[in-house]
Amino acid sequence: MSVELIGYGAFFITIALTYAIMCLGLNVQWGQTGLFNVGVAGFVAVGAYVSAILTTPESPSHLGGFGLPIVIGWLGGTLAAALISFLIGALTIRLRADYLAIATFGVAVVVQLCALNLEPVTGGPFGIGFIPRPFSDLAGEPLAFSLLNLGVLIAVVIAVYLALERLVRSPWGRVLRAIREDETAALALGKNAVKFRLQAFAIGGGIMGLAGAVHAHFIGFVAPDNYVPILTFQVWAMLIVGGSGNNRGAILGAVLVWGVWTASAAAISVLFPPEQQARAAALQIVMIGVALCAVLLLRPRGLLGEVRVVSRHVAIPSQGIANAGKT
Secondary structure (H helix, E strand, C coil): CCCCHHHHHHHHHHHHHHHHHHHHHHHHHHHHCCCCCCCCCHHHHHHHHHHHHHHHEECEECCCCCCHHHHHHHHHHHHHHHHHHHHHHHCCCCCCHHHHHHHHHHHHHHHHHHHHHCHHHCCCHEEEEEECCCHHHHHHCCCCHHHHHHHHHHHHHHHHHHHHHHCCHHHHHHHHHHHCCHHHHHHHHCCCCHHHHHCCCCCCCHHHHHHHHHHHHHHHHHHHCCCCCCHHHHHHHHHHHHEEEEEHHHHHHHCCCCCCHHHHHHHHHHHHHHHHHHHCCCHHHHHHHHHHHHHHHHHHCCCCCCECCCCCEEEEEEEHHHHHHHH
């Protein structure tokens, strides 16, 4: 296997894992709690821009840089996105379904417009460049640089996954699922549905902010055009394909859908002349839509459906709930 192929594979998986972190955040909100957030791009943008501002040195086109360590940027981006999520959630969390979707979509639009117009801080339409990258001293050795960055992303994904698995299996996670399935019953048991929804919304938003921060430092550049609604569509497709309510499914769906996206881009570059490739790029969205429809027809709960925990020691797939009493 050639060095170039290994390097590309490491790059592909690294980008896929940044999307996996976004899916894990969305899974907390939608998969576990039933919160219909279609403003994913906005929360990812908050994390990316805050981390970039904190870590990038000041320049003539970007006057707000502080030059702090990358880890501080990641923590700052996560906390900023969680705080924004908490504040937005405090205003909108009582909304249901379509109304919450409209509100969160509006938040994403507002964040993008702020990034576009606050030019002294965000760089405006030109974005922020030269963001510090982990292991930048090894940039002259592409293979080592890619593999080390991949190792960091794997560690971050594992940490987020294990933390969420602990939360899902805790009493807190069981309350979230109870509220999602039957809020009236949860309220009858004395659970404060608004408080738990707000907590889930803030945690999910913080994880999305972490994903944005990690992605910004890996590619070394952020701009408003990176955080358009198509990003939200991609993340939702990844979660549905992998399996809503299942953290492993969220990771699997991210890798598979990103594979469809990149494979379709490669096919477009081969099948279409250069002057038509910009228009043909819309076929990437079509291919994701086709993959999404196929999964919904064949596996309505996703490739890895949610596992319903029925006791402390027994867990059965959600598809088998109806037959559980017969065994």
